[in-house]
Amino acid sequence: MAHLSPPSPAAAGPAKRSARPAKTPPEATGPGHTPPPGWHPRIDPAPLLPEPEPYRLLGTPAARDVDPALLRRLYEELVRGRRYNRQATALTQQGRLAVYPSSTGQEACQVAAALALRPQDWLFPSYRDTLAVVARGVDPVQALTLLRGDWHTGYDPRARHVAPLCTPLATQLPHAVGLAHAARLAGDDTVALALVGDGGTSEGDFHEALNFAAVWHAPVVFLIQNNGFAISVPLEKQTAAPSLAHKAVGYGMPGRLVDGNDAPAVHQVLSEAIERARTGGGPTLVEAVTYRIDAHTNADDATRYRDAVQVDQWRAHDPIDLLERELRDRDLIDDAELKAVAESAEALAARLREEMNADPVLDPMELFDHVYAEQTAQLREQAAQLRAELDAEEDR
Template identity: 80%
Template structure:
């Protein structure tokens, strides 16, 4: 019996055509979406001459304060006042610039390493560290400050940022969401989902990837083979921007342009800031196990604080007194932070049940009653207590 043969049906003329039919052509010209081949820089270039001196001085003051904030918070972990601290030392330009490009009505969606961005946004430093102290899941009111809770799970804040931005656009509100994530977060599914949704619906959101070289101990080369993380934007149909993450003016410029673009209704932008984490992943990490001292020292020579300070002093915008004033203001902040963090927190176990649901469930009320009874019993058995 002769077997019937099967073949793949091809479009007419497929065997003689070297290009796909029109329906298969790219729907978007990728060229305008591609990032520059080199990170965008301002400091040390001719573009620096046109930068606003007032902005430069504000960036400098915030960078100096941010560096001192990082060193003080790290010291608090050694004193047992913080359970953990993911330092952003070396990344202060990204953190500060992200906060300063936001308008009052805009939202910041930080990751766990972005407490400095929240503080630069105006959040009380003690409230920013409450999560890392272990007192509360979030030590501040997100609606009051327009800062979403610090996100410990990687990249889960990105879909939240897109959802809020999309909802704001539907309501006609002039709101842009700025979502921060590390290079490790770009390997998560939430990253893909957020960028895809944002691009399709042209949500007013900006994604800032702080590429600090490592996802804990995993180098970028073992995460992605893309030419840059900014190139990933093309696959979603949004512009990708590549910027020197230690150049505070450059980061501020690129983010400002992306925020303005989103505000005009032109959709999202993916910005990759190339920077470096000088300190270990957290105080519980030993970074010497996966990187050498020479690499760290090379990045210290590209320190964001010193880069801006050199530019300002060479232009005559900053003098020795200005340097001392910025350092003194930062030290005052650190002293106040130490004093307040050294005070023992007043904790109420019943707070476990606060802010879980707008209306507590029957199960939650039952658990709260059980804990209250146990606390009353413990108080009665304490030395000196009622018998």
């Protein structure tokens, strides 16, 4: 298949011609038979259109232009990420995690998102993006605090510039826009990268965030991980758009379409979008086409809504296998390095097991500490009530 070179931000893919005949304005036949007063074409939509098919690098000649060190780094993080997912899912079965939304199959998006950012940038993850959060440098155990069943995020968002894992769908997207807008007003070269799923694109907050971002020219990049399903509902019941990337055009920003299982391709497309945002080019919407290999969460049964044949097709397009093949075919990695990567992943899993198997120490009194900057009189009374109940429990 002929491979398309990545489009420049100014020309995101060739313009597709509509099947409809071109509409040319008829000649004016008299006074007032002109376009409505003040109307003028605003921007040319053609440069905003996404690639006609998902952009890929692996297995193409262009892959040779990618820094081999980046390929190895991506590979290591993919392998560690998958092992993390597997271990976290196992911990739910052992009752050590309340719930875990696995991103197995989507590791390329997760890892590329984290690695494409600079330290001053911000990541706005959804609840399925623990791997991206960990790859950005948040402690792998702390990152699971909420999913473990604790009451708080577990990490200080300011330390690594990672917003809390966000559960209400797409509600984190306007936060990313506002933060990017504030950074731009301050003259900082900070970019915000916000992650959302295919289901999230149906939410009103997705629309409002993209609209605000484009109007404000905010330095923000939206990454849709289109993993095929919103829990059980497939994409065709979610949207009638040509692609999710096409939605960008309606907001006046470029859309990019990328193979979400091709880690260097996702990394490249995101890096270009981030650089564009950093240099004043405004927002970009990226759709990464991927697949959720696991069920929605450990509590879900994916056999109720999807065919095993489809899962097998995606297993044959596995992000780790695709990258490993590239590395092996081009002798960019040897057996010792592969073994080291596997050991690194096992060490991560062992640490997760060890720390998550220890019973966490939660102080229920802390529930009253951060509701307000200063505890209200009412909360002081309620805290005293709980204190008394706890003391009575201890006395029994």
